[in-house]
Amino acid sequence: MSDPLKLETVHQQEAPPTIGDSDIGKQKYMVTQKTTTKDIGFTHEDFAALLDKYDYHFSPGDIVPGTVFSMEPRGALIDIGAKTAAYIPIQEMSINRVDDPDEVLQSNETREFFILTDENEDGQLTLSIRRIEYMRAWERVRQLQAEDATVRSNVFATNRGGALVRIEGLRGFIPGSHISTREAKEDLVGEELPLKFLEVDEERNRLVLSHRRALVERKMNGLEVGQVVIGSVRGIKPYGAFIDIGGVSGLLHISEISHDHIDTPHSVFGVNDELKVMIIDLDAERGRISLSTKQLEPEAGDMLKNRDLVFEKAEEMAEKYRQKLLAEAQGEEMPTEENVEEVPSASESEEPQEELAASASATEE
Numbered sequence: 070m071s072d073p074l075k076l077e078t079v080h081q082q083e084a085p086p087t088i089g090d091s092d093i094g095k096q097k098y099m100v101t102q103k104t105t106t107k108d109i110g111f112t113h114e115d116f117a118a119l120l121d122k123y124d125y126h127f128s129p130g131d132i133v134p135g136t137v138f139s140m141e142p143r144g145a146l147i148d149i150g151a152k153t154a155a156y157i158p159i160q161e162m163s164i165n166r167v168d169d170p171d172e173v174l175q176s177n178e179t180r181e182f183f184i185l186t187d188e189n190e191d192g193q194l195t196l197s198i199r200r201i202e203y204m205r206a207w208e209r210v211r212q213l214q215a216e217d218a219t220v221r222s223n224v225f226a227t228n229r230g231g232a233l234v235r236i237e238g239l240r241g242f243i244p245g246s247h248i249s250t251r252e253a254k255e256d257l258v259g260e261e262l263p264l265k266f267l268e269v270d271e272e273r274n275r276l277v278l279s280h281r282r283a284l285v286e287r288k289m290n291g292l293e294v295g296q297v298v299i300g301s302v303r304g305i306k307p308y309g310a311f312i313d314i315g316g317v318s319g320l321l322h323i324s325e326i327s328h329d330h331i332d333t334p335h336s337v338f339g340v341n342d343e344l345k346v347m348i349i350d351l352d353a354e355r356g357r358i359s360l361s362t363k364q365l366e367p368e369a370g371d372m373l374k375n376r377d378l379v380f381e382k383a384e385e386m387a388e389k390y391r392q393k394l395l396a397e398a399q400g401e402e403m404p405t406e407e408n409v410e411e412v413p414s415a416s417e418s419e420e421p422q423e424e425l426a427a428s429a430s431a432t433e434e
Contacts, residue, residue, distance in 0.1 A: 127151060127194055129184050132201065136179045145174050147182060153192040161185060161197035164206060164238040173198065206237040207271040214266040219283050223261050227254040234264065239276050247279035247356070249318055251303075263287070265356070281318070282356030288317040289353050295391035297365070297383045302342040310334045312346055312360055319358035321346060326362055328369035337373065345380040347387050364390050 127133065127149070135155065139146035145162075146154040162173040183200040213220060213236075222234035222241070231245045232254055243264065245254065252260075265286065268277035292298070300312035300319070309322040321344075323334055331337060338344075350359035362372050362379060365386045371379045379386075 127184055127188075129187055131184045132181050133184065134179060135182045135196065137174050137176055140170055140174065140176055143170070145170050147196055149182065149194070149196070151192075151194060153188075153194075155182070155184075155194040155196050157182065157196040157198065161195075161199045164199050164202040202238060206239050207269075209237045210239065210266070210269050210276065211271075214269045217265070219286070220264050220266075220278075221261050222264060223259060224257040225259075227258060232257055232262075234262070234278065236264075236276060236278070241276040241278050243278050243280055247281045249281035249284050249316075279356055282353075284317045285356040285358060286353050288315060289351050289358070292348055292351060292358070294348055294351060295387055295394060296348050297345055297387045298348065299343065299345055300360075302338045302340050302344065305334050305338060305340060307333060310338050312344060314346070314358070314360075317358065319346070319348070319360045321360040321362065325349065325360065325364070327372040328363055328366055329373055331373070345383045347383070347390065 133149050135147040135149040137145050138148050138154070141156075144156055144158045147157055149155050157174075159167055159170055162170060167173055180198075181201060182196040182198060184194055185197040185200065186195040188194055220236055222236055224232045224234055224243075226233040230242070232243045232248060234241045234243065241264075243262070247267070248254065248257070250257065262280045263283040264278040264280055265282040266277075267279050267282070268275055270276075298314045300314035302310050303313040303318055304311040307323075309320050309326075311318045312321050321334075323331055326334065326337055344362065345365065346360040346362055347364055348358060349361045349364065350357070352359075365379050365383045366372055367378060367382050367386060
C-alpha cells in the first residue's frame with residue numbers, strides 16, 4: 070500500500086522589528102514561513118480509482134454522441150468523452166460515396182456515431198456513420214416490404230443478370246426476368262422504375278426487386294378473371310407465348326392455346342400477332358397473369374382451324390366461363406355437354422413438373 074497523500078499548508082507571518090535597526094523611520098519587517106504537513110488518508114490508488122470511476126467504457130457496436138472538433142483531409146477527430154479523441158475515416162462517413170469530409174460533417178457539430186473498432190495502440194477508437202445509416206436502411210426496407218409498398222428508383226447500372234438500383238441507400242438488384250420493358254437493359258440506365266420487393270435479407274446482404282410485379286399489380290387493379298382483353302404476341306417460347314396486354318406481359322401457356330394437341334406455339338402464332346385472350350388467373354403476389362384462348366373455343370381445335378371465329382365468339386364464351394366459375398363458387402353444378410373437358414389450372418400440362426416450374430418464372434429476354 071502506498072503512502073498516504075499529505076496536505077501541506079504554508080503559514081506566513083510578519084516578524085517585529087529589532088531594537089538595533091539603524092533606520093527607525095524605515096523599519097523593515099522580516100517575513101518568516103512555517104510549513105505544516107497534514108495526513109489526509111487518501112492514497113494514490115484511491116485517486117486513480119476515482120479517475121476510473123468517471124472514465125466511460127466504450128465497446129464496438131455502441132452508438133454514442135460525439136462532437137466534431139477537428140476536420141482532417143481524409144476524416145475527422147471526434148470527442149466522445151474518451152481519454153483520446155476518436156477518429157472517423159471518410160469511407161465510414163456515409164452509406165453513399167463521399168469525396169470530402171465537409172460534405173457530411175461540420176466543426177462543432179454533435180451527432181450519433183457507431184463505434185466500429187476497439188482502441189488501437191494509441192488508445193484511439195474508430196467511428197462510423199455509415200453503419201448507423203446501413204442498419205436504419207435495412208429496417209426501413211423491411212418495413213416497406215411488410216407494407217407491400219411500391220418504390221421508385223433510378224437504374225444506375227446493368228449487368229448480364231439484370232439492373233442495379235439504390236433503395237434507401239442500399240444497392241438493389243432487379244433480375245432480367247423481372248424487368249418488364251421493351252428497351253434493352255443497357256438503355257435503362259438513368260430511367261426511373263416502379264418496383265416491388267421480392268427479397269429482403271440483411272444477413273445475406275440481398276435486396277431483390279421486381280419491375281414486372283409493380284406493373285402487373287398496377288394493371289391488375291383494372292383486371293379480373295374471366296375478362297377478355299386484346300394483346301399482341303411479344304415473344305414465343307417452347308412452353309407458351311408471352312402476350313403484351315396494355316404494357317404488362319401475360320403467359321399463354323401451350324396447354325391453354327387449344328383443346329387440340331399442339332407441338333409448339335410457333336406453329337400457331339407469330340411475334341406481333343394480335344389476339345383476343347381471356348384472363349384465367351391473376352397472381353399479384355408473384356406478378357403473374359395467366360391467359361387462355363382454349364377456353365374461348367366454341368369447338369375444340371377452333372384456334373387451329375378458324376381463329377377468327379374464336380375471336381368473334383370470345384365474349385360469349387367468356388360469359389359461359391364466368392357463369393361456370395360463379396356456379397362452382399356457389400357449390401352448384403352447371404349443365405354441360407358430354408366430352409367437355411374440365412377447366413385445368415394455369416399450371417396443368419403434360420410437361421414434366423420441372424419444365425413447368427421453369428416456365429412459370431420465365432419471361433421474355
